[in-house]
Amino acid sequence: MQVNEQFTPTIVAFCCNWCSYAGADLSGTNRLQYPANVKIIRVPCSCRVNPMFILRAFQRGADGVIICGCHPGDCHYTTGNYYARRRTTLLFSMLDYLGIERNRTRVEWVSAAEGAKFAATMNDFVAQITELGPNRRLEDLRCRK
Amino acid sequence: MTNETLIPYLGEVTDIRIDTPDVKTFRVLTPDGVKPFEHMPGQCAMLSIPGVGEAMFSITSSPTNREYMEFSIKKCGCLTEWLHAMDIGQQITIRGPYGKPFPVETELKGKDLLFIAGGIGLAPLRSVINYVRDNRENYGSVQIVYGARSKDDLVDYNEIISEWMADDGVEVNLTIDREQEGWDGHVGFIPNFVKELNPDLKKTVLMCGPPVMIKFTLAGLMELGFEKTQVYTTMELKMKCGVGKCGRCNIGDKYVCKDGPVFRFDELDELPDEY
Amino acid sequence: MMLYLAKDKLDVFFEKASEKLNVYVPVDNTNGSAYRKWTPGTVVSKGLHTTKSAKDFFFPQTENLVEFKMSGKAIEIIDPRRETEDYAVFGVRACDVRSFGILDKVFLSDPVDTYYKNRREHGLILGLSCGRPAETCFCGTFGIDAAEPMADVDFTEADNGYYIKANTEKGEAFVASLGDIFEDRDAAPAEEAKAKTREVLKKLPLSNLTTDGFGGDKLDELFDAAGWADLSEACIGCGTCTFVCPTCQCYDIRDYDTGHGIKRFRCWDSCMFSDFTKMAHGNPRLTQKERFRQRFMHKLVYFPANNDGEYGCVGCGRCLASCPISMNIVKVMKKLAKEDSGK
């Protein structure tokens, strides 16, 4: 795919309230830069992310979706992210199976103390999606502006 | 706009009156400040909020009202909740008029009329009542029996008290389901109230209300000696197109949106029992 | 004499026709076929039926009706329609041709559905008489002759080619506009082919199915028939029969929020779906029995009551072939007729 110089991807980041959202907060207070086109959606736990959320993000114009939760073993609810891990693995595999670019999705475990990791992850993910170009395979044409 | 049936006109809500805890009356004009279209009593219009939904509502105001159109709407579903939450000045879409009106210019002319309404069922009848009041010379006596769960649930109590009750030749009988402080009128359900009132058998009845009220009131009227050919009602079914094509309001060989919503009970008898 | 087109010149015909309008032809896919726009190299399906009927051309499964732009309390209404192109549909069987007449009765009656009318006026139907009807066919029950589709132009396969007959002015103009690609020939082989088809039709297992006991005046007998409970017992409430049916025309109107406006579209709906009549205050058809009954009552009683006795079924047999539990209008008609005669 030809990479459009002007292309600024829309990224949706589902962040768990207890770790990754706090991590995002910390990266903010530390004045670490990450692109403004990352839209953070706070969820109580990474396992709250229904596969439908991910698909609907793509439907409404996301070019990449990233899910951030506590590191395995650190879940505020003890086990939530273990379930999320299985679910997202299977969903990503299914998207890949359908021929949808697998690199449009990612899971990262970011703790409340990892502000730097959060910013780095987002920068890396944005770069990755920019390189991939706009989401065309899992797009709802009616929503295209 | 065009005269396409499925493409609506633009309407603007210019006034919202709170009638009861769950009924509001909306005044609708076009953005140019005129009435969206002419109609006859008993006819309906499709109101919609794009993105929320579209539904059929009976037009509450009388055709004799040349200035605006009014809809009394009870909060009970997705769209009505949205309508109840909106403010004056909100634009909505409107299309119509749909359906067959009450036969005010034919069969009802010169007749003594008995209106029986329960709760929000007054909405479609209010249009007829005011039409009759404005063309008083064309009709005989008018009796209105109206009931609701409580005094607070009587829709537009003000108009009933100050206008209808003040009219000569209009008899208004109100009832509520249960005793209530500040209410010295009749208490009891409509079917029994109608029987107690023992109306003249010459009257033509126009009835609207919840299905259970209709069922028992009709039985009561039959007991008193009324014929089914004397009783009209107006129905409600799910509708989408409003013009007899989408198939949703199909009962037997009739489409409620096109062949109704006003039916005489002997006509309803010929339809399968699916409403 | 009749116009004749040799089989090996069919592509020439499509090519010539495509210069004037878009031509759609049935094309095979996995275990079925569907209409596709003809382009050089397209192979026309030899199958009897397309999996879905041809009603899509006039009444597509989804279609945008109107769009809205919302800003604050204001709404802007936009008519999204563009100019419709002229097109021709090739290979339409007699049953489907008749179905268009039934859809016309719904959509072209007052008030006219302009979306439908527009497509109908721009479309040209090229019918194809049946050579090898299937066991599921029962068009004869509704007085349809599978050998004479009665489309704008009829094609009859015989003598290694097609015999061509224009039935309407539009069809005649179309045939004339293609000039000299047809040749004049004696019509005898075409008549022979039709006669052969009619012989096969007589031998079909459903050839003895009649509409006796059904019609606009049979509401009372049929509505309360005991058979509905058994017939609908296994129905899973899907929309397969409705969606493959050439005459089912119920639709839903829905809004879709695109994030920067609202698109109001209509889409096929099925009376078999549990939410078809569901509204805020309840649902008048609570069980599958009532929904199931509605579909068949509509085709066999309500529709004829409103349309001079014409039934809302054309006997194409698609529902027989595709129902997940093999319940269909033939079984319904046979059971109810039996019950009726047993009274």
Next chain:
Amino acid sequence: MQEVMKKRAIELLSDGTVAKVIGWMPGEFSYDMTPAVFTTAEEIESNFVYNDFCGANVSKYVMREQKKASDAKILVFLKPCDTYSFNQLTAEHKIVRENVYVIGVGCDGMADVEKIKAAGIEGITGIESDGDKFIVKTVYGDETIARADALAERCAACKSKKLTVYDEIIGEDGEVVENSGRFDLVAKLEAMSADERFEFWRNELSRCIRCNACRNVCPACTCEQCVFDNPKSGIDQKAAADSFEENMFHIIRAFHVAGRCTDCGECSRVCPQHIPLHLLNRKFIKDINELYGDYQAGDDTESKHPLTSFTYDDAEPSVIHERGNE
């Protein structure tokens, strides 16, 4: 076999063991049987059929009948693959096992009339089983087709002929089939490039007409109200108005039954557009087997579903990104 089944059904009805019998009634052309509920011996005597075309999985009807009357005793005939669905429904508390009398019916694979038609046989008026072939009567003359060629696609790759639940057996119980080859097509797809896979699935899913047959027939789809029917979900799409919605419906549906799908193949059987929907479900099954250990839904009613359990050292989602061939 049909006669033995009829005899047992009548016996169990007569002695009061059961009040209802779920079976099949005949169709018009000897290949179009309809599932039916019988309540009297006379009905069974005159109208009960069982033959090579009774492929429909009737386990979900048990749930439906119990919903109407939860305490009615029901007799159901289940083929091996149906028993897996039955177990799964029992595990999910959708069926009260005690109120069902299960007769397991041995199975050697069911025939599919689509296969016969695809072989070019038209105008079928009757089909007779004759050893390893079928004699097909048609209006255009008699034809024969080898049984193996008429076997339903899903039966050709049968995962198990073992009856996993029964009160008694008619016919012969079988074994789980090793190397059934049911994942061959999935593996073939996995080996394709992303572009090819996308092309393949667009071609298949674009035919979807959203009739909901796959969902309604699926023994794992037992939600009281499907999210795609719920007006409050925001995605109660009635039609696949956009290619996105075609994808979403099938991804979500397959995901929702992942780990619970027994691979009975009903979704592909009922699809009027012949979309190979089972390939979505099988992908999940294959992934689950490879990532979290072999698991067969409906094997029993006790084991925990792979999506409601986990281990501490499960694979990270990044394994997907690290796979070969993008």
